[in-house]
Amino acid sequence: MPHSIVIFGASGDLTSRKLVPALYNLFRGGSLPADTRIVGYSRTPMSDDAWRASLRDTTAKHAEGEPFDEKAWGEFAPRIHYQPGDIGSSADMEQLKERLAVLEGAAAVTRVYYLATAPQFYEPVVAAIGALGMASEENGPRRIVVEKPFGTDLQTAKRLNAHLHTVFAESQIYRIDHYLGKESVQNIIALRFANTIFEPVWNRRYIDHVQITVAEEVPVGRRGAYYDGSGVLRDMFQNHLLQLLMVTAMEAPVKYRATAVRNEKVKVLESIRAYEPAEVAAAGTRGQYRGYLADPGVAPGSQTATFGAIRLEIDNWRWQGVPFYLRSGKAMSCRTTQIVIAFRQPPLELFAEGSRGGGSHREGNRLVIQIQPAEGIQLHFHTKVPGGGMKLRLTDLEFSYSREFKGRLPEAYEPLLLDVMTGEASLFARSDEVEKSWEIIDPFVRAWSSGEMTPIDLYEPGNWGPASSDAWINAQGRSWFDICPVL
Numbered sequence: 001m002p003h004s005i006v007i008f009g010a011s012g013d014l015t016s017r018k019l020v021p022a023l024y025n026l027f028r029g030g031s032l033p034a035d036t037r038i039v040g041y042s043r044t045p046m047s048d049d050a051w052r053a054s055l056r057d058t059t060a061k062h063a064e065g066e067p068f069d070e071k072a073w074g075e076f077a078p079r080i081h082y083q084p085g086d087i088g089s090s091a092d093m094e095q096l097k098e099r100l101a102v103l104e105g106a107a108a109v110t111r112v113y114y115l116a117t118a119p120q121f122y123e124p125v126v127a128a129i130g131a132l133g134m135a136s137e138e139n140g141p142r143r144i145v146v147e148k149p150f151g152t153d154l155q156t157a158k159r160l161n162a163h164l165h166t167v168f169a170e171s172q173i174y175r176i177d178h179y180l181g182k183e184s185v186q187n188i189i190a191l192r193f194a195n196t197i198f199e200p201v202w203n204r205r206y207i208d209h210v211q212i213t214v215a216e217e218v219p220v221g222r223r224g225a226y227y228d229g230s231g232v233l234r235d236m237f238q239n240h241l242l243q244l245l246m247v248t249a250m251e252a253p254v255k256y257r258a259t260a261v262r263n264e265k266v267k268v269l270e271s272i273r274a275y276e277p278a279e280v281a282a283a284g285t286r287g288q289y290r291g292y293l294a295d296p297g298v299a300p301g302s303q304t305a306t307f308g309a310i311r312l313e314i315d316n317w318r319w320q321g322v323p324f325y326l327r328s329g330k331a332m333s334c335r336t337t338q339i340v341i342a343f344r345q346p347p348l349e350l351f352a353e354g355s356r357g358g359g360s361h362r363e364g365n366r367l368v369i370q371i372q373p374a375e376g377i378q379l380h381f382h383t384k385v386p387g388g389g390m391k392l393r394l395t396d397l398e399f400s401y402s403r404e405f406k407g408r409l410p411e412a413y414e415p416l417l418l419d420v421m422t423g424e425a426s427l428f429a430r431s432d433e434v435e436k437s438w439e440i441i442d443p444f445v446r447a448w449s450s451g452e453m454t455p456i457d458l459y460e461p462g463n464w465g466p467a468s469s470d471a472w473i474n475a476q477g478r479s480w481f482d483i484c485p486v487l
Helices: 013-028 048-062 070-079 090-104 119-131 154-165 183-193 221-228 231-249 258-271 277-283 413-422 431-448 467-474
Strands: 003-008 036-042 080-084 110-115 142-146 173-175 207-215 284-289 307-313 323-329 336-343 366-372 376-384 392-400 457-459
Touching (some): 003 090, 003 413, 013 070, 048 070, 048 080, 070 080, 090 119, 110 119, 110 413, 119 142, 119 154, 142 154, 154 431, 173 431, 183 231, 183 366, 183 376, 207 231, 231 258, 231 307, 231 323, 231 336, 258 431, 277 307, 277 431, 284 431, 284 467, 307 431, 307 467, 457 467
Parallel strands (some): 036 080, 110 142, 207 323, 284 457
Antiparallel strands (some): 207 336, 336 366, 366 376
16 A cells, blocks of 8 residues: 655654654665655645755765765655645645645555654644544555653643544554664564573572663753753653663563553553652653753753653562652763663572672672663673682673674664554554653652752763762662663
8 A cells, every 4th residue: 555654843853853854864774665645734835856855965964874876776765745735724724634645645545644743733633634534544555653752741742642533543653753763773672582691690699680771972062941841750750761670671562562562561551669759759760961051942940850860669579669750851971771680699609709899798699781872682690700719890792783693783663654554553652551651750850849848959971960869779778780882
């Protein structure tokens, strides 16, 4: 069946930096369905040829992997079309509908609407699509892709869900989080459910705790006006970090199908302990990098957190008593996204005297899953140092994507766009998942923005957050895994 991808917000950065380069890479790799057209819609006046020329330059700059292929672009570009118009104009939207009818003809077509606009335009776009009957599936599947942020709290997420459901069925809605398009994230599911060696130890009996870190080396910079109203909890925790927690903690689905996978993910969120208001402050710590207040758009004296760490408890049979530590920050020591499975110590310490450092606080085994930028897996375990005595050293077994697989890894948007076109929804959030995520994060947002909180702790750019973060986790008998990826 032919495919049409209609991009609202076609003149924006998301389209030029991510979406079109991803579609071009799919085409160049032979994965894009043969009869696929891309139709951009935005207020900027442009012809088809002008938009193609603009996208040629940005795609050459941002398409990852092999050098830009002029021949491939020449074959891809005729698929690209542009329709100028205003979302708020019913006449302009009617012209878009007519243009699509001309391009698609009478054949049944799978049509994807991609909301690459600012969030405040989501509802007007959906309303306009509904008013013109453009969500009807009488002539082929109709799907809509919604980018994050999906609301700013539980109330706004519920309102947006309700508005979407006035026009689209839940099965037509694809809430996208590009983190789940990364090969290394999808590999967590394969690691857990395609191998029998991990399942026996993937539980409270053998795992002491789990750390999930998303660290960014860059500061907020020119995004200050947006970020100051959002903060690290809304920017990273409600979406990326909770998504990583779900794939780490979920039970095996009965089948690798969208409904089964999403059901298991939601069960994890439903099992997360709800803290009482008085408990929330102690269940997390926050910080702000020194110099944030000088970034453009940041309010004077802002208490917005650029670093945060929270502790979540999953009250089910597998994870009871195993804390999950979620951490993220700007202007950190390095760029890394990693999941650390920290195993318990042996029940009896046999080699304390001969071990490096002595004492009974030898590091435990770890399974480190590196999501980015060095995709791979490390298993840290103890071995005997050659020579006399039982001196132990922590060493590792290592799997690296770059060494094991030749060629480039697909950019995150590539598999996700392909999944939307084929109707595979496993890696997309369902409405109840989004609302439950906000229900978990909202209490921390309220507590951290409360005037009753102590002043925010500062940290120097290039560090792993404020000293209070180390003190917080050390007081719980644990320490952060603060090592930049070396795979």
